[in-house]
Amino acid sequence: MEESPENLLIDIEGGICTITLNRPKNLNVFNEKTLDEFYNVLEDVSKNAAVKVVVLLSACEKAFTAGADIKEMVDKDSDGGRKFAQRGHRIARKLETMPQPVIIGVHGYVLGGGVEFSCACDIRIAAEGSIFSQPEIDIGVIPGWGGTQRLSRIVGIAKAKEMIYTGKRVDANEAKDIGLVNHVVPKEKLQEAVMTMAKTIASKGKLALFDAKKSINQLYESFIEEGLKYEIDRWSELFETHDQKEGMKAFLEGRSPEYKDE
Numbered sequence: 001m002e003e004s005p006e007n008l009l010i011d012i013e014g015g016i017c018t019i020t021l022n023r024p025k026n027l028n029v030f031n032e033k034t035l036d037e038f039y040n041v042l043e044d045v046s047k048n049a050a051v052k053v054v055v056l057l058s059a060c061e062k063a064f065t066a067g068a069d070i071k072e073m074v075d076k077d078s079d080g081g082r083k084f085a086q087r088g089h090r091i092a093r094k095l096e097t098m099p100q101p102v103i104i105g106v107h108g109y110v111l112g113g114g115v116e117f118s119c120a121c122d123i124r125i126a127a128e129g130s131i132f133s134q135p136e137i138d139i140g141v142i143p144g145w146g147g148t149q150r151l152s153r154i155v156g157i158a159k160a161k162e163m164i165y166t167g168k169r170v171d172a173n174e175a176k177d178i179g180l181v182n183h184v185v186p187k188e189k190l191q192e193a194v195m196t197m198a199k200t201i202a203s204k205g206k207l208a209l210f211d212a213k214k215s216i217n218q219l220y221e222s223f224i225e226e227g228l229k230y231e232i233d234r235w236s237e238l239f240e241t242h243d244q245k246e247g248m249k250a251f252l253e254g255r256s257p258e259y260k261d262e
C-alpha cells in the first residue's frame with residue numbers, strides 16, 4: 001500500500017498481522033474512506049507470505065464499531081446505496097476468503113456492520129459486556145454487508161430473523177449461547193485471549209491451515225455469492241424509499257421514525 005491508513009493500525013509480528021480499528025472519536029463508524037483503507041490493507045495482507053493469521057481489534061474504548069456511517073448513507077439514492085453496500089461486501093468477502101484464518105476480538109458496541117464483519121471472520125472472541133445488534137430495521141433498511149446471509153448461517157435462521165426483525169441487543173453471554181461468538185472473556189483479558197489463540201494457530205503448518213479454511217468454506221461457497229447479490233439488490237432498492245430517508249434522518253435527529261411504508 002502506498003500510504004499508511006489513517007483509521008487503522010497495522011502490526012505484523014511472528015506471522016500474526018494485527019489490524020486495529022482506530023477512529024475512536026467516531027465510535028469506529030465505517031465511512032467510505034475507512035472502508036477503502038480496510039479493504040486495501042486486507043488485500044495486501046492476504047498476499048503477504050509472512051502472515052499466517054490475522055487479528056482484528058478496536059482501539060475505541062466504547063465500541064468495536066457502531067456500524068456503517070449513517071451520515072454518509074442518509075441521502076444516497078439506490079445507485080449510491082448499492083456502491084456503499086459493495087464497499088462493505090468486498091471487505092466481508094475478503095475476510096472470509098483470504099487464505100489466512102481471521103480472529104476477531106470485540107468489546108463494547110458491535111453494531112450493524114460490526115456484526116456483519118465479525119460473521120465473515122473465522123473465530124469470534126468477545127469481551128464481557130459486549131453488545132451485539134443488527135439495528136438496520138430501526139433506520140428503515142436491512143443488513144447490507146452480508147448479515148442476512150452470514151448471521152443466519154452462524155446462529156441459525158430463527159435467531160437471525162429475531163435479531164434482524166427486532167434490532168434487539170444481544171449481550172456477550174447470549175451471543176455465546178447462540179453460537180455467535182466462540183468465547184467470552186473479561187475485557188482486560190481480551191487482547192491476551194485473542195493473541196493466545198492467534199499464536200496457537202500460527203504455530204501450525206501453513207499448507208494444512210490454509211487448506212482447512214478453504215475446505216470448510218466449501219460448505220457454502222457454491223451459493224453464498226447468490227445470496228449476497230440478492231441482499232445488495234434489496235438493500236439498494238430501499239434507498240429509493242421514503243422510509244430509508246426517514247429512518248436514517250430520525251436516527252441522526254435523535255427522534256423516532258415515522259414510516260409510511262413507501
Ligand code: CAA
Binds near residue numbers: 066113
Ligand atoms: N453512523 C453515524 N453516526 C453515528 C453512528 C453511525 N452508525 N452511530 C452513532 N453515531 C453518532 C451519533 O449520531 C452521535 O453523533 P452526535 O454526537 O453528532 O450527535 C454520536 O455518534 C454518539 O451517538 P449517541 O449520541 O447515539 O451515543 P449513545 O452513547 O447514546 O449511543 C450507540 C451509542 C448505541 C452506538 C448509538 O449511537 C447507536 O445505536 N448507533 C447505532 C447506529 C446504527 O444503526 N448502526 C448500524 C448502521 S447500518 C450498518 O452498520 C450496516 C449495514 O448494513 C451497511
